[in-house]
Amino acid sequence: MIESLSFDLFGVEIILSVIILAFICELVNAVFGGGHGTLLAPLLLIAGYHPLEVIPPILLVEFVSGLFLGLAHHKVGNVSFRLKSKHLKIAITLGICSLVGAILAVFLAISIPTFLMELYIGSIVLLMGIVILLTINKHFKFSWKKILGLGIFAAFNKGLTGGGYGPLLTGGQLLTGANSKEAVSITPVAKSITCLVGFIAYAFTIEGMRWYLTPSLLIGSLISVPITAFVVKKVYEKSLRVLIGVVTTVLGIATLVKILFFQL
Secondary structure (H helix, E strand, C coil): CCCCCEEEECCEEEEHHHHHHHHHHHHHHHHHCCCHHHHHHHHHHHCCCCHHHHHHHHHHHHHHHHHHHHHHHHHHCCCCCCCCCHHHHHHHHHHHHCHHHHHHHHHHHCCCCHHHHHHHHHHHHHHHHHHHHHCCCCCCCCCHHHHHHHHHHHHHHHHHHCCCHHHHHHHHHHHCCCCHHHHHHHHHHHHHHHHHHHHHHHHHHCCCCCCCCHHHHHHHHHHHHHHHHHHHHHCCCHHHHHHHHHHHHHHHHHHHHHHHHHCC
């Protein structure tokens, strides 16, 4: 594991590098509508952390940050989450339909070898980056069936790897004709529901989990919330989406290289 500067705060270990990574990945998440777990999980794996040290804390942190981020988007006018609003209904529907995928993923994650889990993480992240780049200029008609199917698959991936839900779900909404800002704003709220269920499932099925990354991840993610909604409101350029696609692809390749050439 890569050594990192850390200190104790009221008896809680705070890791500065993890805070910085969480902050940066949450900013990426705000612009693209996903990428926090997608980028953060493989980065922490590359740094030497075990998947089950990384995934449950990410799920818990994204449950909290997703609610705050959704509220921020609502406050600045990127989306409306008023009672009975269409946007709120979409977020709740996506969150509920994804519960099955998240629960199945947790039980699969604790029953397969670490090598296979990391191999899947690297592969899906690489594929995700390629899909992002290939679908930048494509537009499709809205379809509830497609968006619900994406919700289930994205949640399965989220529960298994700690990442991937945001990019898959946001991209799916864009491919079904959703407005970019609406997709970016709806995704974190739907993600919160999925992450909460995935976290609870891990908590009840794994004994002796280590949570020492959670405070640092939470601090880094919440620090970025006040500016993320503003960034989405003022800036949403295709070049940023291209950059995220490239970065995600590179992370997928780096994860696979680490697994295949340094753990054999």
